[in-house]
Amino acid sequence: xxxxxxxxxxxxxxxxxxxxxxxxxxxxxxxxxxxxxxxxxxxxxxxxxxxxxxxxxxxxxxxxxxxxxxxxxxxxxxxxxxxxxxxxxxxxxxxxxxxxxxxxxxxxxxxxxxxxxxxx
Amino acid sequence: xxxxxxxxxxxxxxxxxxxxxxxxxxxxxxxxxxxxxxxxxxxxxxxxxxxxxxxxxxxxxxxxxxxxxxxxxxxxxxxxxxxxxxxxxxxxxxxxxxxxxxxxxxxxxxxxxx
Numbered sequence: 001x002x003x004x005x006x007x008x009x010x011x012x013x014x015x016x017x018x019x020x021x022x023x024x025x026x027x028x029x030x031x032x033x034x035x036x037x038x039x040x041x042x043x044x045x046x047x048x049x050x051x052x053x054x055x056x057x058x059x060x061x062x063x064x065x066x067x068x069x070x071x072x073x074x075x076x077x078x079x080x081x082x083x084x085x086x087x088x089x090x091x092x093x094x095x096x097x098x099x100x101x102x103x104x105x106x107x108x109x110x111x112x113x114x115x116x117x118x119x120x
Numbered sequence: 121x122x123x124x125x126x127x128x129x130x131x132x133x134x135x136x137x138x139x140x141x142x143x144x145x146x147x148x149x150x151x152x153x154x155x156x157x158x159x160x161x162x163x164x165x166x167x168x169x170x171x172x173x174x175x176x177x178x179x180x181x182x183x184x185x186x187x188x189x190x191x192x193x194x195x196x197x198x199x200x201x202x203x204x205x206x207x208x209x210x211x212x213x214x215x216x217x218x219x220x221x222x223x224x225x226x227x228x229x230x231x232x233x234x
Contacts, residue, residue, distance in 0.1 A: 042227070
């Protein structure tokens with residue numbers, strides 16, 4: 001089963017409008033982290049926002065907010081007041097605890113991404 | 121501040137040729153390092169990770185190998201490239217392992233195998 005599912009291959013939004021990018025996840029671990037990254041056409045992955053599984057409040061970072069619904073296992077990204085520069089691929093990712101030679105590390109698992117296009 | 125470099129930025133190689141991609145991190149010590157591959161229009165697949173010098177773990181069996189000769193240097197290699205090795209390769213680092221620690225990515229190398 002897919003650990004991270006992004007069901008929207010592409011989304012369109014008008015400049016200055018808000019848009020929601022969907023992300024659902026699958027884990028049996030009670031401790032996990034959820035991340036959103038933006039990938040412009042240049043290819044670099046830019047970290048946007050994260051949500052911890054035990055966080056009581058939804059994460060916010062400027063125009064980005066994460067609509068975290070733990071029971072539904074969803075972590076949707078909301079971008080308010082879209083700008084032309086928001087046009088990019090957006091990835092949802094999850095981090096679960098793992099062990100590497102006795103050192104804990106969290107492996108990031110990425111969804112397939114959503115291409116967002118902002119129209120003027 | 122910390123920066124991560126990758127080179128080359130783009131590479132076109134014939135099938136069967138060797139490969140060496142380099143990643144270096146500045147401004148931090150003993151980072152965890154990662155190599156990812158991204159096929160066109162797809163998500164990222166973790167290839168290798170390293171928690172210290174000489175410590176390499178592979179996530180998927182493949183035609184590639186990785187090495188960490190220095191604390192802040194991570195190298196991705198192949199002795200003989202396959203067509204299926206084409207893709208966008210991203211190196212990433214993090215301060216330390218932790219569920220809530222984000223990874224920081226380099227600019228990537230776009231590899232085309234002909």
